[in-house]
Amino acid sequence: MISKELPTVLIVDDEKNNLRILSDLLRDEVHVILAKDGQQAIAKARQMKPDIILLDVIMPGMDGFSVISELKRLPETSSIPVIFVSALSDADSEANGLKLGACDYIHKPFHADIVKARVQLHLKLLQQRYLLERLSNIDPLTSIANRRKFDGHLKETWLQSQEKRASFALVMIDIDYFKQYNDTFGHAAGDIVLEKVASAISSNIDSENDLIARYGGEEFVLILSEKDEDQVQKLTEACWVAIKDLKIPHSREDDIEYVTVSMGGVYCLPEFTLEPTKALDKADQLLYKAKQQGRNRVLWSRMEDTSDNKKSLSV
Numbered sequence: 001m002i003s004k005e006l007p008t009v010l011i012v013d014d015e016k017n018n019l020r021i022l023s024d025l026l027r028d029e030v031h032v033i034l035a036k037d038g039q040q041a042i043a044k045a046r047q048m049k050p051d052i053i054l055l056d057v058i059m060p061g062m063d064g065f066s067v068i069s070e071l072k073r074l075p076e077t078s079s080i081p082v083i084f085v086s087a088l089s090d091a092d093s094e095a096n097g098l099k100l101g102a103c104d105y106i107h108k109p110f111h112a113d114i115v116k117a118r119v120q121l122h123l124k125l126l127q128q129r130y131l132l133e134r135l136s137n138i139d140p141l142t143s144i145a146n147r148r149k150f151d152g153h154l155k156e157t158w159l160q161s162q163e164k165r166a167s168f169a170l171v172m173i174d175i176d177y178f179k180q181y182n183d184t185f186g187h188a189a190g191d192i193v194l195e196k197v198a199s200a201i202s203s204n205i206d207s208e209n210d211l212i213a214r215y216g217g218e219e220f221v222l223i224l225s226e227k228d229e230d231q232v233q234k235l236t237e238a239c240w241v242a243i244k245d246l247k248i249p250h251s252r253e254d255d256i257e258y259v260t261v262s263m264g265g266v267y268c269l270p271e272f273t274l275e276p277t278k279a280l281d282k283a284d285q286l287l288y289k290a291k292q293q294g295r296n297r298v299l300w301s302r303m304e305d306t307s308d309n310k311k312s313l314s315v
């Protein structure tokens, strides 16, 4: 992907000579991978996720038009920009290539500087797209994932857990008496608390597999994957303790010494077939209960549990 030091370009052509000329042309500026036919191109694109594909049209077996159709059909390769480099220079072929989803069409025999300039242009556009994608997934105040990112991640985690028959956990987290904090110290001080709480949770989770997101206002949500029930509960409790340990002074007159959070967590088992929103509802109900029971605590439940066997981890 583009975040690597050098972007990767996959060049697909059945003519060895073309592969050599194109890779010599680009190799100073990009990391080049080669494929000599359509099947190999699809396999390498799926496996190596290049940033851009330069694709020949006329090839024995699978032609370039069939290759792009397959690449656009597969979710893991559908967004990779494809530039055709073809000896088919008639308008119909070019229009067909663009209709099938190519971002550009270069005619053979090609001019070296034009190939370089077009590849550079598409790499620049790609960089801007990656930046926009990143910004649209981040909460600007806390720099953690936003609600948009969370919604997508929850759907993905749910599908993966069903495919792999793996469990995962979902935890809703809400700052206690935050209105009072804002009223006492001001909204700007409240913003700093939100940043500190987000950072305390982030530094306690496994960033490879877990996601912390700002769900809205003073509410956060955590998705924990690839962990057993014991690990999940320990990690959740570590976040809860880390926030208490920040020792952010609250309003002393009301006997609330430091900023704390309440949490409602559900452990979702692999057998599970309900919709992800059910897990979210359940975590929210537990959070509400934690608030009712006096705040500053973690309530936990298995998704299939009845309300009778919920247990309180910490008070």
Ligand SMILES: Nc1nc2c(ncn2[C@@H]2O[C@H](COP(=O)(O)OP(=O)(O)OP(=O)(O)O)[C@@H](O)[C@H]2O)c(=O)[nH]1
Residues within 6 Å of the ligand: 141, 174, 175, 176, 177, 178, 179, 180, 182, 186, 187, 188, 189, 190, 191, 194, 216, 217, 218, 291, 295
């Ligand atoms: N500083 C700041 N405050 C926010 C932000 N978003 C929401 N809030 C405040 O969060 C407070 C939430 O108040 P409530 O929903 O009454 O909850 P609470 O006072 O924390 O009470 P409990 O959750 O029941 O413990 C409101 O005062 C909101 O204005 C934000 O981005 N920054």
